[in-house]
Amino acid sequence: MGTYEAPKLNVHQREESLRRKAPGSVSRHERALKSLAGGVSSGLRRSAKPFPLYFSSGSGPHIEDVDGNRYVDYMLGWGPLILGHAPAAVSEEIRLHLGRGYTFGGQHDLEFEVAEMIQKIVPCAERVAFANSGTEIVQVALRLARAYTGRQKYLKFEGHYHGWDDSVLLSYHPSATQIAQFYPSPIPVGLGQRVDSGAVVVEWNNQSAVEEAFRVHGAELSAVICEPLLCNSGCIPAKPGFLEFLRKITQANGTLLIFDEVITGFRLALGGAQQHYGIVPDLATFAKAVGGGMPLSVLAGREVYMDRIASGEVVHAGTLNGNPIVLAAAKATLQVLSANGGEAYQRMWSLGETLKEGLLRRFKERNIPVVATAGGPVFQIHLQNKEPHTYRDTLMSNKSFYVDFAVAMLDEGIVLLQDGRWYISAAHGDEEIARTLDATSRALA
Ligand code: PLP
Numbered sequence: 104m105g106t107y108e109a110p111k112l113n114v115h116q117r118e119e120s121l122r123r124k125a126p127g128s129v130s131r132h133e134r135a136l137k138s139l140a141g142g143v144s145s146g147l148r149r150s151a152k153p154f155p156l157y158f159s160s161g162s163g164p165h166i167e168d169v170d171g172n173r174y175v176d177y178m179l180g181w182g183p184l185i186l187g188h189a190p191a192a193v194s195e196e197i198r199l200h201l202g203r204g205y206t207f208g209g210q211h212d213l214e215f216e217v218a219e220m221i222q223k224i225v226p227c228a229e230r231v232a233f234a235n236s237g238t239e240i241v242q243v244a245l246r247l248a249r250a251y252t253g254r255q256k257y258l259k260f261e262g263h264y265h266g267w268d269d270s271v272l273l274s275y276h277p278s279a280t281q282i283a284q285f286y287p288s289p290i291p292v293g294l295g296q297r298v299d300s301g302a303v304v305v306e307w308n309n310q311s312a313v314e315e316a317f318r319v320h321g322a323e324l325s326a327v328i329c330e331p332l333l334c335n336s337g338c339i340p341a342k343p344g345f346l347e348f349l350r351k352i353t354q355a356n357g358t359l360l361i362f363d364e365v366i367t368g369f370r371l372a373l374g375g376a377q378q379h380y381g382i383v384p385d386l387a388t389f390a391k392a393v394g395g396g397m398p399l400s401v402l403a404g405r406e407v408y409m410d411r412i413a414s415g416e417v418v419h420a421g422t423l424n425g426n427p428i429v430l431a432a433a434k435a436t437l438q439v440l441s442a443n444g445g446e447a448y449q450r451m452w453s454l455g456e457t458l459k460e461g462l463l464r465r466f467k468e469r470n471i472p473v474v475a476t477a478g479g480p481v482f483q484i485h486l487q488n489k490e491p492h493t494y495r496d497t498l499m500s501n502k503s504f505y506v507d508f509a510v511a512m513l514d515e516g517i518v519l520l521q522d523g524r525w526y527i528s529a530a531h532g533d534e535e536i537a538r539t540l541d542a543t544s545r546a547l548a
Contacts, residue, residue: 240401241271
Protein backbone atom coordinates (compact mmCIF):
# COMPACT_ATOMS: atom_id res chain seq x y z
CA MET A 104 0.00 0.00 0.00
CA GLY A 105 3.06 2.30 -0.17
CA THR A 106 2.77 5.36 2.06
CA TYR A 107 -1.01 5.27 2.01
CA GLU A 108 -2.60 5.42 5.48
CA ALA A 109 -5.92 3.59 5.52
CA PRO A 110 -8.64 5.34 7.48
CA LYS A 111 -9.48 3.60 10.74
CA LEU A 112 -12.88 2.00 11.06
CA ASN A 113 -14.11 1.93 14.62
CA VAL A 114 -13.85 -1.81 14.66
CA HIS A 115 -13.63 -2.10 18.44
CA GLN A 116 -17.01 -0.41 18.79
CA ARG A 117 -18.43 -2.65 16.05
CA GLU A 118 -17.17 -5.78 17.80
CA GLU A 119 -18.67 -4.68 21.10
CA SER A 120 -21.96 -4.00 19.36
CA LEU A 121 -21.91 -7.49 17.82
CA ARG A 122 -21.14 -9.08 21.18
CA ARG A 123 -24.16 -7.30 22.64
CA LYS A 124 -26.40 -8.29 19.72
CA ALA A 125 -25.25 -11.88 19.39
CA PRO A 126 -24.57 -13.25 22.90
CA GLY A 127 -26.06 -16.61 21.86
CA SER A 128 -23.31 -17.09 19.29
CA VAL A 129 -20.57 -16.14 21.76
CA SER A 130 -21.77 -18.62 24.40
CA ARG A 131 -22.37 -21.40 21.86
CA HIS A 132 -18.88 -20.99 20.44
CA GLU A 133 -17.39 -21.24 23.93
CA ARG A 134 -19.38 -24.44 24.47
CA ALA A 135 -18.47 -25.91 21.07
CA LEU A 136 -14.75 -25.30 21.64
CA LYS A 137 -14.88 -27.88 24.43
CA SER A 138 -16.06 -30.71 22.14
CA LEU A 139 -15.41 -29.74 18.52
CA ALA A 140 -11.84 -29.15 17.37
CA GLY A 141 -11.64 -25.39 16.81
CA GLY A 142 -15.37 -25.07 17.54
CA VAL A 143 -16.19 -25.29 13.82
CA SER A 144 -16.71 -27.98 11.18
CA SER A 145 -14.35 -26.71 8.47
CA GLY A 146 -10.97 -25.14 9.19
CA LEU A 147 -11.60 -22.03 7.10
CA ARG A 148 -14.54 -21.02 9.30
CA ARG A 149 -12.35 -20.73 12.39
CA SER A 150 -11.00 -17.35 11.36
CA ALA A 151 -14.39 -15.57 11.16
CA LYS A 152 -14.16 -12.21 12.94
CA PRO A 153 -15.04 -11.14 15.57
CA PHE A 154 -16.35 -14.62 16.45
CA PRO A 155 -18.14 -17.37 14.49
CA LEU A 156 -21.88 -16.72 14.31
CA TYR A 157 -24.38 -19.50 14.99
CA PHE A 158 -27.22 -19.56 12.51
CA SER A 159 -30.72 -20.88 13.01
CA SER A 160 -32.29 -20.46 9.58
CA GLY A 161 -31.98 -19.03 6.10
CA SER A 162 -34.57 -17.89 3.61
CA GLY A 163 -33.87 -16.51 0.13
CA PRO A 164 -31.07 -13.92 0.38
CA HIS A 165 -31.33 -13.76 4.19
CA ILE A 166 -29.79 -15.70 7.04
CA GLU A 167 -30.76 -15.46 10.70
CA ASP A 168 -28.58 -16.07 13.74
CA VAL A 169 -29.62 -17.73 16.99
CA ASP A 170 -30.28 -14.33 18.58
CA GLY A 171 -32.80 -13.44 15.89
CA ASN A 172 -30.52 -11.03 13.96
CA ARG A 173 -31.32 -11.13 10.26
CA TYR A 174 -28.59 -10.53 7.69
CA VAL A 175 -28.39 -10.17 3.92
CA ASP A 176 -26.14 -13.05 2.97
CA TYR A 177 -23.31 -12.76 0.43
CA MET A 178 -21.42 -15.75 1.85
CA LEU A 179 -24.12 -18.13 0.58
CA GLY A 180 -22.62 -21.17 2.28
CA TRP A 181 -19.27 -20.38 0.55
CA GLY A 182 -20.91 -20.57 -2.86
CA PRO A 183 -23.44 -23.41 -3.19
CA LEU A 184 -26.61 -21.38 -2.57
CA ILE A 185 -27.09 -20.18 -6.12
CA LEU A 186 -30.86 -19.95 -5.52
CA GLY A 187 -30.49 -18.52 -2.01
CA HIS A 188 -31.53 -20.31 1.17
CA ALA A 189 -34.25 -22.98 1.12
CA PRO A 190 -35.73 -22.21 -2.31
CA ALA A 191 -39.29 -23.57 -2.43
CA ALA A 192 -38.85 -25.64 -5.61
CA VAL A 193 -35.80 -27.42 -4.20
CA SER A 194 -37.28 -27.98 -0.75
CA GLU A 195 -40.40 -29.45 -2.31
CA GLU A 196 -38.45 -31.89 -4.49
CA ILE A 197 -36.29 -32.96 -1.53
CA ARG A 198 -39.37 -33.44 0.64
CA LEU A 199 -40.97 -35.62 -2.02
CA HIS A 200 -37.94 -37.91 -2.08
CA LEU A 201 -37.32 -37.90 1.68
CA GLY A 202 -40.51 -39.85 2.08
CA ARG A 203 -39.20 -42.58 -0.23
CA GLY A 204 -35.84 -43.33 1.40
CA TYR A 205 -32.53 -41.53 1.69
CA THR A 206 -30.13 -43.79 -0.10
CA PHE A 207 -30.41 -47.10 -1.92
CA GLY A 208 -26.83 -48.05 -2.71
CA GLY A 209 -28.42 -48.98 -6.01
CA GLN A 210 -29.83 -47.34 -9.10
CA HIS A 211 -32.76 -44.97 -9.46
CA ASP A 212 -34.20 -42.65 -12.10
CA LEU A 213 -32.82 -39.38 -10.77
CA GLU A 214 -29.30 -40.55 -11.63
CA PHE A 215 -29.81 -40.57 -15.38
CA GLU A 216 -32.32 -37.72 -15.28
CA VAL A 217 -29.76 -35.35 -13.70
CA ALA A 218 -26.93 -36.78 -15.84
CA GLU A 219 -28.99 -36.03 -18.95
CA MET A 220 -29.68 -32.48 -17.78
CA ILE A 221 -25.96 -31.89 -17.22
CA GLN A 222 -25.14 -33.44 -20.62
CA LYS A 223 -27.43 -30.88 -22.26
CA ILE A 224 -26.04 -27.95 -20.28
CA VAL A 225 -22.27 -28.46 -19.95
CA PRO A 226 -20.23 -28.38 -23.20
CA CYS A 227 -17.66 -31.07 -22.21
CA ALA A 228 -20.21 -33.39 -20.58
CA GLU A 229 -20.46 -36.36 -22.90
CA ARG A 230 -20.60 -38.48 -19.73
CA VAL A 231 -20.85 -37.61 -16.04
CA ALA A 232 -20.06 -39.25 -12.70
CA PHE A 233 -21.30 -38.25 -9.24
CA ALA A 234 -19.64 -37.96 -5.83
CA ASN A 235 -20.25 -35.91 -2.69
CA SER A 236 -17.60 -33.18 -2.47
CA GLY A 237 -15.37 -31.13 -4.70
CA THR A 238 -12.30 -32.61 -3.02
CA GLU A 239 -13.30 -36.15 -3.97
CA ILE A 240 -14.27 -35.40 -7.54
CA VAL A 241 -10.97 -33.61 -8.26
CA GLN A 242 -9.23 -36.82 -7.15
CA VAL A 243 -11.28 -38.84 -9.62
CA ALA A 244 -10.39 -36.40 -12.40
CA LEU A 245 -6.66 -36.55 -11.65
CA ARG A 246 -6.74 -40.34 -11.35
CA LEU A 247 -8.51 -40.58 -14.69
CA ALA A 248 -5.89 -38.32 -16.30
CA ARG A 249 -3.08 -40.50 -14.90
CA ALA A 250 -4.80 -43.66 -16.13
CA TYR A 251 -5.47 -42.30 -19.62
CA THR A 252 -2.02 -40.84 -20.20
CA GLY A 253 0.04 -43.31 -18.17
CA ARG A 254 1.83 -40.28 -16.66
CA GLN A 255 2.22 -39.40 -13.00
CA LYS A 256 2.71 -35.62 -12.76
CA TYR A 257 0.21 -32.80 -13.10
CA LEU A 258 0.48 -29.03 -13.35
CA LYS A 259 -1.35 -26.69 -11.01
CA PHE A 260 -1.23 -22.94 -10.53
CA GLU A 261 -0.16 -20.98 -7.48
CA GLY A 262 -3.18 -19.77 -5.48
CA HIS A 263 -5.61 -22.26 -7.04
CA TYR A 264 -7.57 -24.45 -4.64
CA HIS A 265 -8.65 -27.94 -5.58
CA GLY A 266 -9.78 -29.30 -2.22
CA TRP A 267 -7.96 -30.45 0.85
CA ASP A 268 -6.39 -33.71 -0.30
CA ASP A 269 -2.59 -33.84 0.20
CA SER A 270 -2.02 -34.17 -3.53
CA VAL A 271 -3.51 -30.75 -4.34
CA LEU A 272 -3.34 -28.65 -1.16
CA LEU A 273 -0.09 -27.13 -2.31
CA SER A 274 1.04 -23.57 -2.98
CA TYR A 275 -2.45 -22.39 -2.08
CA HIS A 276 -1.85 -19.19 -0.11
CA PRO A 277 1.90 -19.16 0.50
CA SER A 278 3.39 -16.09 2.18
CA ALA A 279 5.86 -13.91 0.27
CA THR A 280 8.61 -15.41 2.45
CA GLN A 281 7.58 -18.97 1.60
CA ILE A 282 7.49 -18.13 -2.10
CA ALA A 283 10.95 -16.58 -1.91
CA GLN A 284 12.26 -19.62 -0.08
CA PHE A 285 10.57 -22.51 -1.87
CA TYR A 286 9.13 -21.55 -5.30
CA PRO A 287 8.92 -23.41 -7.69
CA SER A 288 8.68 -26.37 -5.28
CA PRO A 289 5.10 -27.12 -4.21
CA ILE A 290 4.47 -25.65 -0.75
CA PRO A 291 2.28 -27.74 1.61
CA VAL A 292 -0.28 -25.77 3.61
CA GLY A 293 -0.35 -27.67 6.92
CA LEU A 294 1.56 -30.16 8.97
CA GLY A 295 1.54 -33.85 8.19
CA GLN A 296 0.90 -33.56 4.48
CA ARG A 297 2.50 -35.97 2.05
CA VAL A 298 4.62 -34.02 -0.41
CA ASP A 299 5.20 -36.63 -3.15
CA SER A 300 2.16 -35.51 -5.11
CA GLY A 301 3.72 -35.12 -8.54
CA ALA A 302 2.55 -31.51 -8.66
CA VAL A 303 4.39 -29.00 -10.82
CA VAL A 304 3.43 -25.48 -9.71
CA VAL A 305 3.54 -22.35 -11.85
CA GLU A 306 2.11 -18.84 -11.63
CA TRP A 307 -1.36 -18.15 -13.02
CA ASN A 308 -1.40 -16.14 -16.24
CA ASN A 309 2.30 -16.76 -16.83
CA GLN A 310 2.51 -18.27 -20.31
CA SER A 311 6.28 -18.59 -20.44
CA ALA A 312 6.33 -20.39 -17.06
CA VAL A 313 3.84 -22.92 -18.40
CA GLU A 314 5.91 -23.37 -21.56
CA GLU A 315 9.01 -23.92 -19.46
CA ALA A 316 7.16 -26.46 -17.27
CA PHE A 317 6.13 -28.34 -20.42
CA ARG A 318 9.69 -28.17 -21.74
CA VAL A 319 11.01 -29.79 -18.55
CA HIS A 320 8.11 -32.07 -17.53
CA GLY A 321 5.92 -32.27 -20.66
CA ALA A 322 6.36 -35.99 -21.26
CA GLU A 323 5.32 -36.71 -17.65
CA LEU A 324 2.35 -34.34 -17.32
CA SER A 325 -0.98 -36.16 -17.16
CA ALA A 326 -3.06 -33.02 -16.66
CA VAL A 327 -3.17 -29.29 -16.28
CA ILE A 328 -5.79 -28.35 -13.72
CA CYS A 329 -7.00 -24.82 -13.06
CA GLU A 330 -9.86 -22.77 -11.77
CA PRO A 331 -10.78 -21.13 -15.10
CA LEU A 332 -11.61 -18.03 -13.07
CA LEU A 333 -9.29 -18.04 -10.06
CA CYS A 334 -12.04 -17.58 -7.47
CA ASN A 335 -10.10 -18.83 -4.45
CA SER A 336 -7.38 -16.19 -4.64
CA GLY A 337 -9.06 -12.98 -5.68
CA CYS A 338 -11.44 -13.91 -8.53
CA ILE A 339 -8.65 -13.36 -11.05
CA PRO A 340 -9.64 -14.03 -14.66
CA ALA A 341 -7.29 -15.62 -17.14
CA LYS A 342 -5.64 -12.95 -19.28
CA PRO A 343 -7.05 -12.78 -22.82
CA GLY A 344 -5.79 -15.81 -24.71
CA PHE A 345 -4.45 -17.68 -21.65
CA LEU A 346 -7.19 -20.34 -21.52
CA GLU A 347 -6.86 -20.79 -25.30
CA PHE A 348 -3.12 -21.20 -24.79
CA LEU A 349 -3.70 -23.86 -22.10
CA ARG A 350 -6.10 -25.65 -24.44
CA LYS A 351 -3.52 -25.68 -27.22
CA ILE A 352 -0.44 -26.64 -25.22
CA THR A 353 -2.25 -29.52 -23.48
CA GLN A 354 -3.57 -30.83 -26.79
CA ALA A 355 -0.14 -30.60 -28.37
CA ASN A 356 1.43 -32.59 -25.52
CA GLY A 357 -1.20 -35.28 -24.98
CA THR A 358 -2.00 -33.79 -21.56
CA LEU A 359 -5.58 -33.48 -20.32
CA LEU A 360 -7.00 -30.06 -19.53
CA ILE A 361 -9.16 -30.11 -16.40
CA PHE A 362 -11.30 -27.12 -15.45
CA ASP A 363 -12.09 -27.15 -11.76
CA GLU A 364 -15.53 -25.56 -11.97
CA VAL A 365 -16.48 -26.25 -8.36
CA ILE A 366 -17.19 -22.52 -7.98
CA THR A 367 -17.68 -21.31 -11.57
CA GLY A 368 -19.96 -24.20 -12.59
CA PHE A 369 -23.63 -23.19 -12.90
CA ARG A 370 -22.58 -19.78 -11.54
CA LEU A 371 -20.77 -17.76 -14.23
CA ALA A 372 -23.28 -19.13 -16.72
CA LEU A 373 -25.60 -22.13 -16.83
CA GLY A 374 -22.85 -24.04 -18.66
CA GLY A 375 -20.15 -22.71 -16.32
CA ALA A 376 -16.84 -21.08 -17.21
CA GLN A 377 -16.43 -23.31 -20.27
CA GLN A 378 -19.58 -21.81 -21.74
CA HIS A 379 -18.80 -18.29 -20.50
CA TYR A 380 -15.27 -18.25 -21.95
CA GLY A 381 -15.94 -20.60 -24.88
CA ILE A 382 -13.08 -23.01 -24.09
CA VAL A 383 -13.98 -26.68 -23.73
CA PRO A 384 -11.74 -28.73 -21.40
CA ASP A 385 -11.30 -32.50 -21.51
CA LEU A 386 -12.68 -32.95 -18.01
CA ALA A 387 -14.44 -30.62 -15.59
CA THR A 388 -15.29 -30.90 -11.92
CA PHE A 389 -18.38 -29.39 -10.34
CA ALA A 390 -19.76 -29.11 -6.80
CA LYS A 391 -21.31 -26.24 -4.81
CA ALA A 392 -24.03 -24.69 -7.05
CA VAL A 393 -24.96 -27.93 -8.84
CA GLY A 394 -26.42 -29.32 -5.60
CA GLY A 395 -28.03 -26.03 -4.58
CA GLY A 396 -26.67 -26.54 -1.04
CA MET A 397 -26.74 -30.34 -0.87
CA PRO A 398 -23.50 -32.36 -1.00
CA LEU A 399 -23.19 -33.27 -4.66
CA SER A 400 -20.16 -33.17 -6.94
CA VAL A 401 -19.90 -34.05 -10.60
CA LEU A 402 -17.17 -35.06 -12.98
CA ALA A 403 -18.05 -34.28 -16.59
CA GLY A 404 -15.93 -35.19 -19.56
CA ARG A 405 -15.42 -36.52 -23.01
CA GLU A 406 -16.57 -40.10 -23.52
CA VAL A 407 -13.12 -41.26 -24.58
CA TYR A 408 -11.80 -40.45 -21.07
CA MET A 409 -14.91 -41.30 -19.08
CA ASP A 410 -14.89 -44.75 -20.70
CA ARG A 411 -12.10 -45.65 -18.29
CA ILE A 412 -14.58 -45.21 -15.45
CA ALA A 413 -17.27 -47.05 -17.40
CA SER A 414 -14.96 -50.04 -17.89
CA GLY A 415 -14.01 -50.12 -14.21
CA GLU A 416 -10.30 -49.60 -14.96
CA VAL A 417 -10.42 -46.34 -13.04
CA VAL A 418 -12.04 -46.74 -9.68
CA HIS A 419 -14.75 -44.27 -8.83
CA ALA A 420 -16.57 -45.31 -5.67
CA GLY A 421 -18.56 -43.86 -2.78
CA THR A 422 -21.32 -45.22 -0.55
CA LEU A 423 -23.52 -42.15 -0.82
CA ASN A 424 -22.69 -41.19 -4.41
CA GLY A 425 -25.75 -40.13 -6.38
CA ASN A 426 -28.22 -40.64 -3.55
CA PRO A 427 -31.79 -39.54 -4.33
CA ILE A 428 -31.88 -36.66 -1.86
CA VAL A 429 -28.94 -34.72 -3.32
CA LEU A 430 -30.02 -35.54 -6.87
CA ALA A 431 -33.53 -34.32 -6.13
CA ALA A 432 -31.96 -31.03 -5.02
CA ALA A 433 -29.83 -30.94 -8.17
CA LYS A 434 -32.75 -31.66 -10.45
CA ALA A 435 -34.87 -28.86 -9.00
CA THR A 436 -31.91 -26.45 -8.90
CA LEU A 437 -31.05 -27.07 -12.55
CA GLN A 438 -34.70 -26.75 -13.56
CA VAL A 439 -34.98 -23.35 -11.90
CA LEU A 440 -31.64 -22.16 -13.31
CA SER A 441 -32.58 -23.30 -16.84
CA ALA A 442 -36.06 -21.75 -16.79
CA ASN A 443 -36.94 -18.91 -19.17
CA GLY A 444 -33.75 -19.20 -21.18
CA GLY A 445 -31.52 -18.84 -18.12
CA GLU A 446 -33.11 -15.53 -17.10
CA ALA A 447 -31.71 -15.97 -13.55
CA TYR A 448 -28.20 -15.39 -14.93
CA GLN A 449 -29.12 -12.08 -16.56
CA ARG A 450 -30.50 -10.97 -13.21
CA MET A 451 -27.48 -12.17 -11.18
CA TRP A 452 -25.09 -10.49 -13.62
CA SER A 453 -26.98 -7.23 -13.59
CA LEU A 454 -27.37 -7.14 -9.79
CA GLY A 455 -23.77 -8.14 -9.24
CA GLU A 456 -22.50 -5.39 -11.53
CA THR A 457 -24.69 -2.76 -9.83
CA LEU A 458 -23.44 -3.88 -6.46
CA LYS A 459 -19.80 -4.00 -7.54
CA GLU A 460 -19.92 -0.51 -9.07
CA GLY A 461 -21.71 0.86 -5.99
CA LEU A 462 -19.09 -0.63 -3.68
CA LEU A 463 -16.21 0.71 -5.76
CA ARG A 464 -17.75 4.17 -5.74
CA ARG A 465 -18.12 4.20 -1.96
CA PHE A 466 -14.53 3.07 -1.33
CA LYS A 467 -13.23 5.63 -3.83
CA GLU A 468 -15.25 8.42 -2.19
CA ARG A 469 -13.28 7.68 0.96
CA ASN A 470 -10.02 7.75 -1.03
CA ILE A 471 -9.40 4.10 -0.29
CA PRO A 472 -7.41 2.40 -3.07
CA VAL A 473 -9.74 -0.21 -4.54
CA VAL A 474 -10.14 -2.38 -7.62
CA ALA A 475 -12.59 -5.14 -8.44
CA THR A 476 -12.08 -8.33 -10.42
CA ALA A 477 -14.58 -10.62 -12.17
CA GLY A 478 -18.23 -9.66 -11.87
CA GLY A 479 -21.89 -10.53 -11.70
CA PRO A 480 -22.54 -13.70 -9.71
CA VAL A 481 -19.03 -13.76 -8.14
CA PHE A 482 -16.56 -10.92 -7.84
CA GLN A 483 -13.85 -9.64 -5.54
CA ILE A 484 -13.07 -6.30 -3.96
CA HIS A 485 -9.32 -5.71 -3.51
CA LEU A 486 -8.05 -2.82 -1.45
CA GLN A 487 -5.10 -1.99 -3.66
CA ASN A 488 -4.32 0.30 -6.60
CA LYS A 489 -3.43 -2.21 -9.26
CA GLU A 490 -5.61 -4.94 -10.69
CA PRO A 491 -4.12 -8.32 -9.73
CA HIS A 492 -3.30 -10.89 -12.44
CA THR A 493 -1.68 -13.49 -10.19
CA TYR A 494 -2.04 -14.68 -6.61
CA ARG A 495 1.17 -12.81 -5.75
CA ASP A 496 -0.37 -9.54 -6.93
CA THR A 497 -3.04 -9.93 -4.23
CA LEU A 498 -0.45 -9.93 -1.45
CA MET A 499 -0.31 -6.13 -1.61
CA SER A 500 -3.99 -5.61 -0.76
CA ASN A 501 -4.96 -4.19 2.62
CA LYS A 502 -6.50 -7.37 3.99
CA SER A 503 -6.76 -6.29 7.63
CA PHE A 504 -8.72 -3.18 6.66
CA TYR A 505 -11.06 -5.34 4.60
CA VAL A 506 -11.67 -7.66 7.56
CA ASP A 507 -12.52 -4.61 9.70
CA PHE A 508 -14.91 -3.51 6.96
CA ALA A 509 -16.53 -6.97 6.93
CA VAL A 510 -16.97 -6.79 10.73
CA ALA A 511 -18.59 -3.36 10.39
CA MET A 512 -20.89 -4.76 7.67
CA LEU A 513 -21.85 -7.64 9.95
CA ASP A 514 -22.84 -5.09 12.55
CA GLU A 515 -24.92 -3.45 9.79
CA GLY A 516 -26.68 -6.74 9.06
CA ILE A 517 -24.69 -7.92 6.05
CA VAL A 518 -22.75 -11.22 6.03
CA LEU A 519 -19.66 -11.19 3.82
CA LEU A 520 -16.81 -13.56 3.15
CA GLN A 521 -13.96 -11.79 4.88
CA ASP A 522 -11.48 -12.38 2.05
CA GLY A 523 -13.14 -9.86 -0.30
CA ARG A 524 -15.20 -12.29 -2.38
CA TRP A 525 -18.91 -11.63 -3.00
CA TYR A 526 -21.45 -14.22 -4.12
CA ILE A 527 -24.86 -13.26 -5.51
CA SER A 528 -27.83 -15.61 -5.67
CA ALA A 529 -30.90 -15.64 -7.87
CA ALA A 530 -32.85 -14.75 -4.72
CA HIS A 531 -31.11 -11.39 -4.28
CA GLY A 532 -32.94 -8.35 -5.59
CA ASP A 533 -32.72 -4.58 -5.90
CA GLU A 534 -33.86 -4.12 -2.31
CA GLU A 535 -30.98 -6.15 -0.87
CA ILE A 536 -28.46 -4.38 -3.10
CA ALA A 537 -29.74 -0.95 -2.01
CA ARG A 538 -29.63 -1.99 1.64
CA THR A 539 -26.10 -3.30 1.21
CA LEU A 540 -24.85 -0.12 -0.42
CA ASP A 541 -26.39 2.02 2.33
CA ALA A 542 -24.74 -0.22 4.90
CA THR A 543 -21.42 0.17 3.07
CA SER A 544 -21.64 3.96 3.31
CA ARG A 545 -22.25 3.71 7.06
CA ALA A 546 -19.55 1.05 7.57
CA LEU A 547 -16.97 3.27 5.86
CA ALA A 548 -18.16 6.51 7.52
N1 PLP B 1 -12.21 -26.91 -6.04
C1 PLP B 1 -12.54 -25.62 -5.88
C2 PLP B 1 -12.29 -24.65 -7.01
C3 PLP B 1 -13.11 -25.17 -4.69
O1 PLP B 1 -13.43 -23.89 -4.54
C4 PLP B 1 -13.36 -26.12 -3.67
C5 PLP B 1 -13.95 -25.70 -2.40
O2 PLP B 1 -14.08 -24.54 -2.09
C6 PLP B 1 -13.00 -27.45 -3.89
C7 PLP B 1 -12.43 -27.83 -5.09
C8 PLP B 1 -13.24 -28.48 -2.84
O3 PLP B 1 -14.63 -28.69 -2.71
P1 PLP B 1 -15.24 -29.28 -1.36
O4 PLP B 1 -15.11 -28.21 -0.33
O5 PLP B 1 -16.67 -29.58 -1.74
O6 PLP B 1 -14.47 -30.51 -1.02
